[in-house]
Amino acid sequence: MPAVVLVGAQWGDEGKGKATDLLGDRVDYVVKFNGGNNAGHTVVIGDEKYALHLLPSGILSPGVTPVISNGVVVDIEVLFEELDGLIERGVDVSRLLVSQGAHVIAGYHRTVDKVTERFLGKRRIGTTGRGIGPAYADKINRVGLRVADLFDEKILAEKIEGALDQKNHLLVKVYNRRAIEVQETVDELLQHAERLRPMVADTGLALNQALDRGETVLFEGGQATMLDVDHGTYPFVTSSNATAGGAVTGSGVGPTRVDSVIGVVKAYTTRVGEGPFPTELFDDMGAYLQKAGGEFGVTTGRARRCGWYDAVISRYAARVNGLTDLVLTKLDVLTGLEKVPVCVAYDVDGERYDEMPIDQTAFHHAKPIYEELDGWWEDISRCRTFEDLPVNAQRYVRRLEEISGCRVSAIGVGPRRDEIIGIHDLIHARA
Numbered sequence: 202m203p204a205v206v207l208v209g210a211q212w213g214d215e216g217k218g219k220a221t222d223l224l225g226d227r228v229d230y231v232v233k234f235n236g237g238n239n240a241g242h243t244v245v246i247g248d249e250k251y252a253l254h255l256l257p258s259g260i261l262s263p264g265v266t267p268v269i270s271n272g273v274v275v276d277i278e279v280l281f282e283e284l285d286g287l288i289e290r291g292v293d294v295s296r297l298l299v300s301q302g303a304h305v306i307a308g309y310h311r312t313v314d315k316v317t318e319r320f321l322g323k324r325r326i327g328t329t330g331r332g333i334g335p336a337y338a339d340k341i342n343r344v345g346l347r348v349a350d351l352f353d354e355k356i357l358a359e360k361i362e363g364a365l366d367q368k369n370h371l372l373v374k375v376y377n378r379r380a381i382e383v384q385e386t387v388d389e390l391l392q393h394a395e396r397l398r399p400m401v402a403d404t405g406l407a408l409n410q411a412l413d414r415g416e417t418v419l420f421e422g423g424q425a426t427m428l429d430v431d432h433g434t435y436p437f438v439t440s441s442n443a444t445a446g447g448a449v450t451g452s453g454v455g456p457t458r459v460d461s462v463i464g465v466v467k468a469y470t471t472r473v474g475e476g477p478f479p480t481e482l483f484d485d486m487g488a489y490l491q492k493a494g495g496e497f498g499v500t501t502g503r504a505r506r507c508g509w510y511d512a513v514i515s516r517y518a519a520r521v522n523g524l525t526d527l528v529l530t531k532l533d534v535l536t537g538l539e540k541v542p543v544c545v546a547y548d549v550d551g552e553r554y555d556e557m558p559i560d561q562t563a564f565h566h567a568k569p570i571y572e573e574l575d576g577w578w579e580d581i582s583r584c585r586t587f588e589d590l591p592v593n594a595q596r597y598v599r600r601l602e603e604i605s606g607c608r609v610s611a612i613g614v615g616p617r618r619d620e621i622i623g624i625h626d627l628i629h630a631r632a
Contacts, residue, residue: 203460204418205628206448209425210464210518212434212472214498214505216530216613217465218244218258221421223528223611223621227628229416230266230408231259234451235441236423237274237306237336238283239329246618249290256283257421260294266411267294270404271302272441272451273423274336275348277393299397300404301349307361308389309368309381310335316376337440339364348401351394354387361386405453412458417628420448426464426518427472434564437476445522461629464524464607466515468532468597471505473498479567480508480544494534495616509571511544515605517557526627527605529598530613533620538576541597544569545604574600582615587624590614 205224209215221231238255251261255276260267269275284294310332318330339345344364350357362383369380408418424443427433432444441447445462449455469490472478482490487507490496496505518524535541547554547567558564577591584590590598590612602609610625 203628204412204420204454204458206420206422206445206459206462206522208422208443208445208448208462208464208518208522209428210466210515210522210524210527211425211470211511212427212478213425214471214473214496215425215465215467216528217421218253220463220465220528220530220611220627221258221419223618223623224419224627226262226264227417228259228262228265228419230268230411230418231257231262232268232270232404232408232418232420232448232452233257233423234270234272234420235443235447236439237331237333238276238279239331239333239424239439243616244618251287251290254283255279256287256297259419259421260287260297261292263293266296266298268404268408268452269297269299269303270408270452271300272447273300274304274306274333274340274441275299276306276331277351277390277397279331281393281396297400298402298404298407299348299400301347301401302405303348304336304340305346305348305351305390306332306336307346307364307386309365309386310339312372312378312381313368316372316378334440346390348397351390352398352401354391357390358383358387408452408454409458412454418454420452420454420459422447426522427514429521432521434476435561437474445524461525461627462522463526463528463610463627464515464518464522465528465530466510466518466601466605467494467530468510468535468601469494470508470511470514471496472508473503473505477565477567478506478508479513479547479564480511480569481506482508490534494531509542509544509569510601511569512601512604513544513547513554513557515601515607519605519607524607525629526610526625527602527607528611528613528627529601529609532594532598532612533581533614535576535597536581536594537578540573541576542571542573543600543604545572546570572600582620584614584622587612587622590622 257267259265313335315330372378428439490507577593612622
């Protein structure tokens with residue numbers, strides 16, 4: 202049975218949670234391999250709506266083992282708040298596994314994140330202020346805290362002291378904030394240690410053994426391709442690898458075990474935070490997409506910037522991730538539009554770009570070259586086969602498939618769990 206990677210193919214908020222949930226009853230493990238509680242996804246099951254931030258969305262599927270692997274940064278307090286919220290609603294969370302190698306977000310990471318962002322002013326990145334970036338920075342600087350450290354108080358205190366040695370100088374002398382006491386942070390983290398202990402495992406070993414047994418493992422990426430720290434619109438990116446390669450380094454499962462890579466795209470494009478966005482709409486149509494699509498962040502509540510579908514970034518995502526399939530979401534939001542523009546290329550100072558500009562300045566100045574497609578008026582929320590869709594909706598999907606360089610295997614036609622059209626099998630092993 203296959204190992205499947207699922208990633209966002211735009212700037213996030215594409216509906217990855219719904220795509221994961223769609224596959225949930227067909228997989229044995231769902232793995233979060235990057236990011237932290239700086240992004241969220243909404244899953245609608247019947248009349249119930251679940252907003253998840255740190256947990257893999259597979260936690261909502263009975264019989265599935267959800268995994269927070271080593272590539273994630275974990276805010277322990279947020280983890281238990283989210284778990285408690287699900288327990289109150291009758292969700293079984295007992296199968297959750299947390300990697301002993303995952304890095305931990307401490308209070309000082311959140312403090313540094315917020316004061317740094319304010320200090321940057323107009324050069325701000327647009328972070329969520331949840332300490333994600335500083336925690337990853339400590340990981341790379343080799344002064345990070347890992348889950349395993351919570352079970353050895355002496356080592357934990359030594360690591361926190363080393364991390365705060367520099368940060369307190371920064372907080373006091375640059376940002377005019379008070380110094381953070383070592384013991385304060387030790388106590389903050391140790392209060393959760395015993396509750397966390399039963400969940401902690403060598404998740405890399407567990408996942409490889411699951412694949413050896415013939416079980417199916419789904420790797421669920423946080424954020425999205427255009428926010429990847431290496432391949433996104435740097436510096437307006439997240440602090441981790443949100444592309445398919447991150448599933449390998451972030452889980453301890455080798456690349457030869459991955460069978461398929463699914464990219465999730467909206468039928469239009471959105472972005473949260475700062476940074477260039479070629480197809481962004483600043484008119485009434487942008488406001489319409491925002492309202493009709495409910496485009497407000499699950500984690501932050503921030504309004505999402507909205508624009509037309511961008512095939513340039515879709516082709517780029519298909520290439521850097523090695524996509525085998527696309528899941529197209531929110532097609533229903535476009536219902537009622539007479540014409541639907543699609544960006545097929547960019548104009549940068551009179552030069553046409555069919556592929557992503559490698560120069561940051563060029564991308565910042567990219568102007569979309571549009572192709573207009575005919576819209577449709579019919580309600581598509583009850584469509585369950587591709588043939589049920591209005592002819593113009595079918596043409597729109599086929600055109601996106603053609604210019605995005607990857608087949609569309611499923612289409613979201615509404616927010617509910619069952620409002621989706623399956624065209625091709627998303628779970629397929631390599632021949």
